[in-house]
Amino acid sequence: MKQSEVKGLSVAELQEELGKARRSYSDLKMAHTISPLENPIQLRGLRRTVARLATELNKREQ
Secondary structure, X not given: OOHXXXXXXXXXXXXXXXXXXXXXXXXXHHHHHHOOOOOOHHHHHHHHHHHHHHHHHHHHHO
């Protein structure tokens, strides 16, 4: 998810997307621990998406 897409979301949508992204990241990380992923770059992309969502949510709370 790009920053421009993140800015267009409401606070409720941000919280929902952040929850989904964190679950996806957790599941993917667990799968990678058990057996190596075919494309481990997915982990980096999801981690950055979680950071983007969390940062935007924090900006709006202040």
